[in-house]
Amino acid sequence: MHTNSLESRRNFIRNLAIGTSLAFLPASSIMASSSLIAPFNFRKGAALLPLHYNENSLGMSNNALSAAKEAITLYGNRYADGAVDELKQLIASYNQIPPEQLILGNGSTEVLGAVVTYAASMNATLLEPSPTFGDVRSRAKARNVKVVQVELGDNFETNIEQLKQRADKLKGPILVNLCNPNNPTGTIVDKKLLSNWITNAPSNHIFLVDEAYHEYATSNPNYSSALPLIKNGKENLIVTRTFSKIFGMAGMRVGYGIAAPKTAKKLDSLSASFNLSAAGIAAAKASLLDKEFFNKSLNANERAKALLTNTLDELSLRYIPSNTNFVLHRINSDLNSYTQRMLANNIKVGRRMTKDDGWNRISIGTPSQMEAFTKTLKSFREKGWV
């Protein structure tokens, strides 16, 4: 219904525009499409419970939201020059590095893109586990970079030893792409194995460690950020972080990379200029100063994850223990049927991410959303669907 009415509005606008030479859409179309501005249509399937993009369903900090609104009201028409410097100072303090080691990005995806452009310029081969977050790979393919993948183990673990052996056999520069914790598995790599590999690798092996889910993993004693290696002087290493996950700011587009000053300067020159928005900058600054929200966000995720895994245990559905805000789990059916059935229950899940069918990566919503989801999942069991 929603889609159909949206579609008809689109057609209406399209038809109006064809054959006219108006710079602006005519007033009649403005009226007809005024609801395009309204929140109801802002996002595809806004009425559905969205558990497919690893977003933070809690929303961002109230302080962040207020700061963002204030910033666009006062400065939405201005290039955010000084504000960027202040955010850099704050992120640098937060990570205890000098600001010169930061690359701010329009989401960490922009930093990933800059790293790939950098790797392409040195004719590097991309080496990564499979499955992993696909953005680096797709950017690499767009830049004609050769891609080599090493499959995860039987328990979806990233096999560092195999990756290392593969790296040692490849000729020339390599970009090693490690998402840690990994998406879509939620697994981490052992901190000592990772540290040893990076420490002993040749300087033309560039390591990109995407730590988008870092904050969810810090309680795991086998996990460590790769940041200390940069602090110790490694120049062939880039760590990326994002405000999209724990801080609930996916729609605000703020992320960053950290690298040695020389590497950071290079990557910064490969990013777009003026790449952060007034809203994003203000929200990021406020988020870094709101420890209460951070703790609330982390705790809500832990509680909701427990609700989810308890149900999966109860239903004997295998899952991969997660260090993130999502869980990869068995569904005892093909993903396509499962996705359609969930959709019929107003829950958006899915996208095939594993070699074998029968798995789904579910985003951890709020505790109440997970209660709704697990209730639906249990009803599926009663119907013999999972």
Place this chain on the structure above:
Amino acid sequence: MHTNSLESRRNFIRNLAIGTSLAFLPASSIMASSSLIAPFNFRKGAALLPLHYNENSLGMSNNALSAAKEAITLYGNRYADGAVDELKQLIASYNQIPPEQLILGNGSTEVLGAVVTYAASMNATLLEPSPTFGDVRSRAKARNVKVVQVELGDNFETNIEQLKQRADKLKGPILVNLCNPNNPTGTIVDKKLLSNWITNAPSNHIFLVDEAYHEYATSNPNYSSALPLIKNGKENLIVTRTFSKIFGMAGMRVGYGIAAPKTAKKLDSLSASFNLSAAGIAAAKASLLDKEFFNKSLNANERAKALLTNTLDELSLRYIPSNTNFVLHRINSDLNSYTQRMLANNIKVGRRMTKDDGWNRISIGTPSQMEAFTKTLKSFREKGWV
């Protein structure tokens, strides 16, 4: 004063962070730096009248601002998938092209960067007039692209014939960068000369026509967008547009490029994924539907420009007739002294942009801002400074 107190806060935060291992800044620093969130410090020199970045001092449309606030309140934590599609449809209708020919960017600067990455991948040489907007050149240098510049004529006109001759002599692929109207001169190139060159150029001469100031120039009968050439099927041409100028959204980061479907697809793959923010998308959509604001914005600029040029005429200060929201004019002194004196009067101007000293590119503020500026300028004349 303002700078000093900001600086001391920065040092305070920096000192707090040194030697600690806290993930979060301590509560005391949160209190000390809470004003970092406040609007007063959001932008460097926020108390100054900013006439140096070619921003739209009017601010964005109220509808755009409301839509942006609503979008981040409801969807700031979500990836803006469906909303991007809707914006694409709307921009496509606005320009009467299919959505497949659009490249959305985090500001048009991101599209410029993607074009340079594309050009670098084919080992193209960058050819451009000088002076012009420096972003393409700086991105080219970062990607080791050779840069060839052709100086503007005595009246700051872009010499198409000389550029063409230079292009014909260069070997291999070329990226021709034309900002039209040009920044920092405000001049346009004759529509027939431009159209003839692009139409007859070999296919490995790629034309990038940055039309950031397009809307201000359409009343000039010698100006035309290069868009009709794309509609006629040219594949070696990219036109870029922005919401930063006429729509007053510089801090929202929304721009776009238009090209043949094949070229657009390639450039899209070279941009960051999820590159638009919820606030930017909502504001851009609302802006395209607010013709009243568009007219108000254009009219205010015309009135303020007349106020400015009347005063320049009165003071016999030469200026280049402008097709934009800025004017390049003589200041009868060195730029450094002039900038300092304006700063002492709380007006931010400056940055050297021309080969000869003694010129300033002034952004056209609101009519009342231009009254304040011209009053100051006249007082400078009384003091013998201009």
